[in-house]
Amino acid sequence: MVKIQDIRQQVAPSKTRRNINQIKKVARHHSATTSGDYFAFWNNRWKGLGWTKGGYHEIILRDGTVQLCYDPYYPTNGIGNHNTETYHICVVGNGSFTEAQEKAFEERCLLALQNFGLSAEDVLGHNEFSGTATSCPGINMNNVRKRLKELQTPDKAVGGVTNTDKIMWGKTELKKGQIGKITILKPINLWTEKDGKLVEVRVLNPEEEYRVYNYREEHGGQYNVGDGHWITKMPEHIKYETPSKAMLEKLNFK
Numbered sequence: 263m264v265k266i267q268d269i270r271q272q273v274a275p276s277k278t279r280r281n282i283n284q285i286k287k288v289a290r291h292h293s294a295t296t297s298g299d300y301f302a303f304w305n306n307r308w309k310g311l312g313w314t315k316g317g318y319h320e321i322i323l324r325d326g327t328v329q330l331c332y333d334p335y336y337p338t339n340g341i342g343n344h345n346t347e348t349y350h351i352c353v354v355g356n357g358s359f360t361e362a363q364e365k366a367f368e369e370r371c372l373l374a375l376q377n378f379g380l381s382a383e384d385v386l387g388h389n390e391f392s393g394t395a396t397s398c399p400g401i402n403m404n405n406v407r408k409r410l411k412e413l414q415t416p417d418k419a420v421g422g423v424t425n426t427d428k429i430m431w432g433k434t435e436l437k438k439g440q441i442g443k444i445t446i447l448k449p450i451n452l453w454t455e456k457d458g459k460l461v462e463v464r465v466l467n468p469e470e471e472y473r474v475y476n477y478r479e480e481h482g483g484q485y486n487v488g489d490g491h492w493i494t495k496m497p498e499h500i501k502y503e504t505p506s507k508a509m510l511e512k513l514n515f516k
Contacts, residue, residue: 264366265327268464269300274308276315276336282469284347285378288371288385289340291318291352292400298354300329313339318352320370326362328370333467334377344391349374357400368413375410377470379433382410429513431505433471436513442474442504444485450499453484453492463491474502 293303300321308316317339321329332338340350351370353363371385385407388398429436431443452463460481466472472493476486483495485502493500505513 264369266330266464267323267327268330270330270333270465273300273331274304274313274315276332276338278337279335280337280346282335282378282467285334285349286347286380286384287344287391288349288351288374288378288380289344289388289391290367290371290385290399290401290403290406291340291350291388292356292359292398293321293352293354294356294398294400295354296356297324299323300331308339315339318350320351322351322353322363322366322370324354324360324363326360326366328366330464333465334374335467341388341391341394343393348391349378353399355400357397359401368409371410372413375414376434382407382414385410429509431509434473436505436509437473438513439475440473440505441476442485442502444472444474444487444493445501445503446470446472446499447501448499450493450496452487453481453494454490455492460492466493 300316300318303321304316315336315338316331319330319332319334319338321331323329334349337345338350339345340348351367351374353359353367355363375381375384385403387401387403387406388394389396390403432445434443446466446468449465449467452466453460454463455461472487474485475488478484478486478492481492481494484492485495487493495502
């Protein structure tokens, strides 16, 4: 898992909102610089343009650290006339990117596709949007999409049944070992545990969905959503569901 630097409370606020289901594309950008982060881009570029908010939802720094800048229900200033329907990810660099950055982009982009119910074909470079004339994102997007598809497509199984026959449950694929799923209704913390104490990872946003693998009574009741992460049982903030018998039978047949 990539290192997340959550700066959402430190950025220039977005005064407009959208519904998550309005997001139809994920855009890849480059910064056209050899270094920098949100604060450098804000002070040296965006503020001077008279912008009231930043350009990207996420910025991937040279070491692969991800700056989480805006929640997805806030449009940003990534591409003129395309911001309402687009989630923007910027990779710091000028046509040359580190291995750590590419791994971080793949992880974050796949998570975005899962959360928004999109496919690899919905990932476009800045210069692939209509009405743009730019070298951004400084990479061959056909290769980017090909890699994302490879990461999304499991290997074939024996007996003629392939793992590409996904069993979709809402926005997410039902996986073996999964006991349920959570849909976020209101912002809520994602937790991990260190030395017996809960540590906040980030804030989860409305309409996101997460697979549940276990449940524990500690800390008021918590659902395990994988990778050592937990969501607290708060019915006003989350909706918990279990898969139907028919779905489980289909899953076990795969």
